[in-house]
Amino acid sequence: MGFTRILQVFLCFEGKMETNQTANQHKRRIAFYSVLVGITLTSLKLSVGLLTGSLGILSEALHSLLDLGAALITFFSVRISTKPPDSRHQFGHGKMENISALAEALLLLITCAWIVSEAVQRLTGKEVRVEVTFWAFLVMGISLVLDVLISRLLYAGARKYQSQALAADGLHYSSDILSSAVVILGLVGVSLGVPMLDPIAALGVAILVTIASLRLGKQAIDELLDQAPRGLADRIVAKLQAVPMLEKVERIRVRRSGAHIFVDLLVSARRLLTVSNSQFLIQQIEVEVKKVAPTSDVIVQFSPSANGENFFESIQAISQRFPQIQELHNIRSYLDSSGRFFISQHVELAPTLSLQEAHDLVDVLERTLKEELPQIDDVETHIETIGVQGNGSRHALAPERLRILREEVLRDPRVLEVHDIQNHQSTQGSMISCHILIRNELPLEEAHQVATMVENRIKNLFPFLDEVVVHAEPTSTK
Numbered sequence: 001m002g003f004t005r006i007l008q009v010f011l012c013f014e015g016k017m018e019t020n021q022t023a024n025q026h027k028r029r030i031a032f033y034s035v036l037v038g039i040t041l042t043s044l045k046l047s048v049g050l051l052t053g054s055l056g057i058l059s060e061a062l063h064s065l066l067d068l069g070a071a072l073i074t075f076f077s078v079r080i081s082t083k084p085p086d087s088r089h090q091f092g093h094g095k096m097e098n099i100s101a102l103a104e105a106l107l108l109l110i111t112c113a114w115i116v117s118e119a120v121q122r123l124t125g126k127e128v129r130v131e132v133t134f135w136a137f138l139v140m141g142i143s144l145v146l147d148v149l150i151s152r153l154l155y156a157g158a159r160k161y162q163s164q165a166l167a168a169d170g171l172h173y174s175s176d177i178l179s180s181a182v183v184i185l186g187l188v189g190v191s192l193g194v195p196m197l198d199p200i201a202a203l204g205v206a207i208l209v210t211i212a213s214l215r216l217g218k219q220a221i222d223e224l225l226d227q228a229p230r231g232l233a234d235r236i237v238a239k240l241q242a243v244p245m246l247e248k249v250e251r252i253r254v255r256r257s258g259a260h261i262f263v264d265l266l267v268s269a270r271r272l273l274t275v276s277n278s279q280f281l282i283q284q285i286e287v288e289v290k291k292v293a294p295t296s297d298v299i300v301q302f303s304p305s306a307n308g309e310n311f312f313e314s315i316q317a318i319s320q321r322f323p324q325i326q327e328l329h330n331i332r333s334y335l336d337s338s339g340r341f342f343i344s345q346h347v348e349l350a351p352t353l354s355l356q357e358a359h360d361l362v363d364v365l366e367r368t369l370k371e372e373l374p375q376i377d378d379v380e381t382h383i384e385t386i387g388v389q390g391n392g393s394r395h396a397l398a399p400e401r402l403r404i405l406r407e408e409v410l411r412d413p414r415v416l417e418v419h420d421i422q423n424h425q426s427t428q429g430s431m432i433s434c435h436i437l438i439r440n441e442l443p444l445e446e447a448h449q450v451a452t453m454v455e456n457r458i459k460n461l462f463p464f465l466d467e468v469v470v471h472a473e474p475t476s477t478k
Contacts, residue, residue: 027166030157031075034169037150038068041143041176048139064143066111067176070104074169095257098223101168105217108175108209115206119199140184147176168216175212179205226255232293236263239288245269245281247305254293261296263289271304271317278302311373315343318368324349324361330382332467334424334431342378342424343369344431344469351385351445356474358383358444380422380433380469382455385448401462405432408457414438414450416475429466432458440474447472 045061077100083092154170157163182204189197233252240249251266269281286298306314312331319328330346347365349358366379402421409418417437424431436454438447451470458468 027078027157027161027163028075030153030166031071031078031169034071034150034154034173035068035075037146037173038064038071041146042068044139044142048135052136062111062114064176066107067173070107071169073100073103074165076100077165078163091257091262092260095224097163097165098220100165102217102220102224104168105213105220108213108216112206112210112213115202115209119202119206122199123196136187137184140180140187144177144180144184147173147180151177168220171212171216175209178208182208223256228254229256229261232261235292236289239292240267240285243281243284243288245273245277246285247307250303261293263293263296263298264301265289265299266301266303268303268305268307270308271306272309272313272320314373315345315369318372319347319365321368322361322365324353325365326350330467332431336424340377341375342380343376344380344382344433344467346382346384346469348384349444351443351448353444354440354474355438355442355444355447355472356440358447359472359474362471381471382469383444383448383451383472385445405434405458405461408461409434409436409454411457412450412453414442414446415454418454420471430464431467431469432462432465433469433471434458435471435473437475438472 042061042064045064046058049058049061077096080096151170151173154166154173158167158170182201186197186199186201189195189201233254236254237249237252240246247268247270249265249267251264253264255262265285267285269278273281282300285300289296289298304317306317309317311333315331316328319325325347327348328345329348331343332345333341333343335341347362349361353361362381362383366381369379370376402423405421406418409415415436415438419435419437421432421434424433434454436451438450442450451472454470455468458470459465
């Protein structure tokens with residue numbers, strides 16, 4: 001019967017899908033079996049050790065007594081560590097398993113110190129009569145069998161439930177296997193007339209247990225200090241390479257708390273991702289991480305990336321930093337005969353903004369575009385309220401008609417001035433842009449109506465234009 005099957009039998013578990021509650025019950029049951037074995041072995045070894053006077057058996061009895069204490073620590077720590085998170089322990093109680101493992105390591109080291117002290121005294125002259133009997137060999141044989149069974153059970157549970165407390169308890173009983181074998185060897189030596197083998201065997205036990213204790217203590221301290229599990233971060237990063245829309249893992253931090261793994265990720269993704277696509281990407285990342293660390297709790301942060309963006313996407317991405325901008329559309333680029341590169345665009349804003357607020361916002365947007373996209377020499381922005389868009393066709397405009405344009409625009413009494421009239425000719429077509437001065441007290445909705453009316457008048461005058469962009473300014477900016 002394999003030890004996976006033994007684990008199922010001990011837990012009355014037949015391989016069904018486990019809930020967290022069921023898994024916690026099974027962990028507590030394994031810890032309880034460890035306590036029962038500890039009580040049994042301590043009683044047997046102590047009784048026979050006192051009867052025979054064997055330091056090897058007495059050291060094993062003390063070792064088993066501390067194993068019992070460790071098993072009790074494991075039992076209570078598992079009960080605490082499996083409690084759900086609460087308001088004071090928001091990451092759960094998993095660190096209690098690491099504290100338990102550290103305490104068990106210290107207990108083992110104390111045991112070793114006593115064994116070494118007593119063994120050295122016997123090797124240097126202290127006389128103790130050791131009586132080798134059938135009962136001595138019987139109890140050590142029983143101890144060996146029980147140690148093998150309970151240690152395998154504990155290790156199987158530790159692997160299945162990622163429990164350091166169970167693993168530490170398993171280490172205790174694994175060291176008992178070796179130490180029991182060494183004590184039996186010592187008893188054989190005494191029965192053959194070589195009594196020095198008994199304290200030598202005890203020293204062998206102490207060396208084995210010391211090594212195991214130091215390893216256990218180091219592992220517990222590492223996890224209490226949130227040392228990343230070896231190689232886990234690299235395996236997670238490699239797994240995430242296949243996730244679509246994820247460009248790069250910028251940073252990964254991994255730590256263990258009991259059976260749980262906490263993974264903190266900073267990943268770069270395209271800054272134009274929609275909210276729904278971002279949420280989908282987070283879900284895909286969590287799925288892939290859990291393939292590597294099934295008990296993980298994953299936190300994902302985004303670092304916006306401009307990799308692979310074209311020119312127009314970069315403009316859209318920059319505009320998204322301004323929450324007042326409802327939409328940016330009709331983006332067109334021009335390269336005139338003098339080599340100047342400029343763009344025109346329409347910006348939709350909420351009608352509740354004042355003209356001054358809208359103008360200031362657009363000024364900041366235009367400066368930001370020219371700073372981050374240095375190839376742009378100039379930006380012309382038409383301010384709209386939500387839901388209004390423009391259109392155009394392609395022809396050329398004669399410069400002498402600009403005077404007619406000025407007169408037509410100033411026919412509206414709400415337009416105080418028209419300036420910066422520019423006639424842009426390029427392979428993309430022909431465009432006229434101009435700035436008009438409007439009284440600041442006009443609401444944004446009316447200011448947009450004035451600008452749209454001016455655009456329409458210019459288009460009626462020159463229907464061959466590819467585009468007309470009118471930029472409205474409040475009087476206070478003049």
